[in-house]
Amino acid sequence: MFEQLTERLELVFKKITGRGLLNEKDVKEAMKGIRIALLEADVNYRVVRQFIADVEKRAVGQDLTKSVSPGQQVVKIFNDELVSLLGDKHCPLVESPQPPTVVMMVGLHGSGKTTLSGKLAKLFRNRGKHPLLVAADIHRPAAKKQLEILAKSIDMPFYTNDLNARDICHEAIKHAKEKLYDLVILDTAGRLQIDDELMAELIDIKRKVKPSEVLFVADAMTGQEAVNVASTFNEKIGITGVALTKLDGDARGGAALSIKAVLKVPIKFVGVGEKLDAIEEFHPERMASRILGMGDIVTLVEKAQKTVDFEKAKKLEKKLRKQEFTFEDFLDQLKQVKKMGPLESLLELIPGVGGKLKGLPIDDKALLRIEAIINSMTKQERRNPSIINGSRRKRIARGSGTSVQDINVLLKQFAQMQKMVKKFSKLSFKGFPQGFPI
Amino acid sequence: MMNRFVEGLAKTRNGIFGRIGGLFNKKIDEEFLEILEENLILADVGPGPTASIINVLKENRDDNPFEVLKEEIYKRVNVVSPKDVSREPKPSVIMFVGVNGSGKTTSIGKLAARFINEGKDVILAAADTFRAAATEQLGLWAEKVGAQFIKSVTGADPAAVAFDAIKAGVAKGADYVLIDTAGRLQTRVNLMEELKKIKRVANKAMAGAPHEVWLVLDASIGQNSFSQVELFNRTVGLTGLILAKLDGTSKGGAVVAISDKYELPVKYVGLGENTRDIEVFEPRKFAEAFVKK
Numbered sequence: 001m002f003e004q005l006t007e008r009l010e011l012v013f014k015k016i017t018g019r020g021l022l023n024e025k026d027v028k029e030a031m032k033g034i035r036i037a038l039l040e041a042d043v044n045y046r047v048v049r050q051f052i053a054d055v056e057k058r059a060v061g062q063d064l065t066k067s068v069s070p071g072q073q074v075v076k077i078f079n080d081e082l083v084s085l086l087g088d089k090h091c092p093l094v095e096s097p098q099p100p101t102v103v104m105m106v107g108l109h110g111s112g113k114t115t116l117s118g119k120l121a122k123l124f125r126n127r128g129k130h131p132l133l134v135a136a137d138i139h140r141p142a143a144k145k146q147l148e149i150l151a152k153s154i155d156m157p158f159y160t161n162d163l164n165a166r167d168i169c170h171e172a173i174k175h176a177k178e179k180l181y182d183l184v185i186l187d188t189a190g191r192l193q194i195d196d197e198l199m200a201e202l203i204d205i206k207r208k209v210k211p212s213e214v215l216f217v218a219d220a221m222t223g224q225e226a227v228n229v230a231s232t233f234n235e236k237i238g239i240t241g242v243a244l245t246k247l248d249g250d251a252r253g254g255a256a257l258s259i260k261a262v263l264k265v266p267i268k269f270v271g272v273g274e275k276l277d278a279i280e281e282f283h284p285e286r287m288a289s290r291i292l293g294m295g296d297i298v299t300l301v302e303k304a305q306k307t308v309d310f311e312k313a314k315k316l317e318k319k320l321r322k323q324e325f326t327f328e329d330f331l332d333q334l335k336q337v338k339k340m341g342p343l344e345s346l347l348e349l350i351p352g353v354g355g356k357l358k359g360l361p362i363d364d365k366a367l368l369r370i371e372a373i374i375n376s377m378t379k380q381e382r383r384n385p386s387i388i389n390g391s392r393r394k395r396i397a398r399g400s401g402t403s404v405q406d407i408n409v410l411l412k413q414f415a416q417m418q419k420m421v422k423k424f425s426k427l428s429f430k431g432f433p434q435g436f437p438i
Numbered sequence: 439m440m441n442r443f444v445e446g447l448a449k450t451r452n453g454i455f456g457r458i459g460g461l462f463n464k465k466i467d468e469e470f471l472e473i474l475e476e477n478l479i480l481a482d483v484g485p486g487p488t489a490s491i492i493n494v495l496k497e498n499r500d501d502n503p504f505e506v507l508k509e510e511i512y513k514r515v516n517v518v519s520p521k522d523v524s525r526e527p528k529p530s531v532i533m534f535v536g537v538n539g540s541g542k543t544t545s546i547g548k549l550a551a552r553f554i555n556e557g558k559d560v561i562l563a564a565a566d567t568f569r570a571a572a573t574e575q576l577g578l579w580a581e582k583v584g585a586q587f588i589k590s591v592t593g594a595d596p597a598a599v600a601f602d603a604i605k606a607g608v609a610k611g612a613d614y615v616l617i618d619t620a621g622r623l624q625t626r627v628n629l630m631e632e633l634k635k636i637k638r639v640a641n642k643a644m645a646g647a648p649h650e651v652w653l654v655l656d657a658s659i660g661q662n663s664f665s666q667v668e669l670f671n672r673t674v675g676l677t678g679l680i681l682a683k684l685d686g687t688s689k690g691g692a693v694v695a696i697s698d699k700y701e702l703p704v705k706y707v708g709l710g711e712n713t714r715d716i717e718v719f720e721p722r723k724f725a726e727a728f729v730k731k
Contacts, residue, residue, distance in 0.1 A: 042661050147570075192686045250662065
């Protein structure tokens with residue numbers, strides 16, 4: 001399913017990228033595809049409707065910059081909207097000016113509150129805090145035991161007693177003050193938002209302990225109902241942040257996006273694995289590409305916008321058309337690509353490439369070598385490689401610290417590239433990203 | 439007596455299909471279809487299956503939309519299971535799998551209570567040796583409902599626990615051996631391999647075991663359910679589904695598409711935290727409650 005969704009989005013975007021101009025119909029068609037992709041990612045129906053309307057409005061009649069092809073611009077608009085839905089920047093945990101900071105974890109059954117409590121404690125201990133884990137789930141069998149074992153496994157202070165949930169929390173904070181713990185994490189029982197009795201328990205706890213944060217813990221795999229559940233929790237007890245769990249699977253977490261969009265409550269943490277250090281602070285822009293499963297094209301486009309010299313790119317295009325592409329132009333291209341950062345990280349940003357290339361060695365040095373070789377050529381040689389004979393090759397190899405074989409390989413590849421360029425120019429330049437470095 | 443299954447679903451349908459109730463009296467038009475689409479998607483039926491249901495309604499514009507819709511839902515969830523637990527060998531070994539927090543342990547506890555109530559001998563096997571206190575949690579259930587309990591220590595080989603439990607079941611002539619496994623995300627290759635091993639070893643303890651492998655799905659799950667069913671099915675070959683936590687406001691609509699696509703029957707639905715809160719899944723009633731005016 002995961003691949004299917006990614007493929008669908010890629011298909012949608014493929015249709016519009018590489019086009020010289022986009023009309024309203026193209027955009028509509030793309031929006032249809034995006035809509036289905038979002039719904040399959042569990043983004044709430046109503047949020048999708050609003051979202052599509054927003055993207056469409058911005059995309060139609062957009063002054064498409066010279067920088068990228070219009071299709072890519074649509075992708076960028078799409079991502080921008082997604083990020084603005086998810087929040088503009090990371091929101092850190094709110095800390096109480098007077099210790100201890102009290103964080104209350106709430107949510108449905110099985111959303112992952114207990115595990116996340118442990119992860120949070122560990123994260124903040126690593127930052128020099130002194131957390132106390134408090135088990136206040138008096139309902140599920142062995143729930144307190146679970147947190148206790150968990151706490152012990154990471155050598156974390158733990159507190160509970162046999163009172164009711166509110167009094168456990170109250171006593172825990174007293175205990176924390178005595179022992180100078182400055183972060184108290186309250187793990188409450190999972191409950192349905194329509195269970196009035198249990199919701200009253202939470203209200204009771206909140207009133208008593210006045211937490212700085214009430215984190216709503218949401219399972220990344222939740223469907224359309226996520227918004228309603230979170231809304232009810234928010235109405236009844238007031239939540240200050242969302243923590244998203246089980247994001248290490250192939251769930252797209254569209255539910256989280258919806259919660260943020262509807263409640264305007266920031267997503268603060270995400271759980272990304274079984275281990276207790278598998279927790280990350282939430283960054284909206286990363287989540288955007290995660291939901292899309294499409295790499296981080298935004299960063300790539302931004303990098304290109306920042307580093308590529310568009311006047312040069314235009315000249316290059318002209319040269320290509322006239323089949324005058326030389327080693328000098330090639331060197332220019334190499335330098336521009338290099339400016340954008342290491343190859344490996346660039347590839348990861350490309351939709352559909354990132355995951356597949358993981359673990360494959362990518363040799364940045366190969367580029368360096370090529371650069372060195374070209375630098376060792378005379379200007380004449382660069383413009384007219386056909387004059388590079390045996391003795392010139394030896395000289396270039398010596399100058400660049402490579403071997404004659406390396407020179408041979410590069411010359412051969414360059415000849416092939418020129419051939420390809422010829423073919424391209426015969427095919428006319430439709431479907432070729434305008435002004436984009438090749 | 440009010441049927442608890444319908445009662446549980448009552449909460450589920452509130453406010454959703456209630457909204458289109460009024461529309462059911464009129465003809466099927468674009469407005470109707472749009473609202474219906476919204477409601478089906480909000481019930482987690484998914485965009486693809488929703489479109490196919492809408493198409494059927496379009497083709498039957500003159501029929502009563504309420505009946506057509508009900509029939510479409512029913513057709514999809516009414517999967518005849520190839521095997522039936524009631525005429526199984528002794529003991530009947532059922533392995534429970536699912537992602538973290540889907541409700542495996544609670545479902546097992548409640549099922550055990552149900553079987554014991556029917557006069558059966560039940561053994562619970564704590565093959566979740568990973569999660570902190572998972573063994574204790576199942577142990578408390580065993581104590582509460584009066585089931586025999588086979589466990590090991592945290593970190594022990596879960597396959598060995600399953601093996602011991604099945605052997606004990608055979609020796610004692612138990613009716614059911616229910617194996618609780620650790621929750622795992624379906625994308626974790628190593629953990630999925632571990633499930634394969636449990637299944638393999640179970641078969642060594644008793645030929646044909648496990649006779650059933652049930653995937654426990656949280657009723658609030660969205661479209662990730664497909665990936666779960668696909669990957670768990672590929673790894674251990676599922677024979678049924680448990681729809682847990684259907685007492686919330688989620689409709690469990692994901693099973694409509696899943697049952698249909700994978701021909702997997704929903705066996706039981708979980709409706710709460712008490713011992714009695716589990717019911718046999720009834721396709722007709724589910725369809726009715728799902729679509730209820």
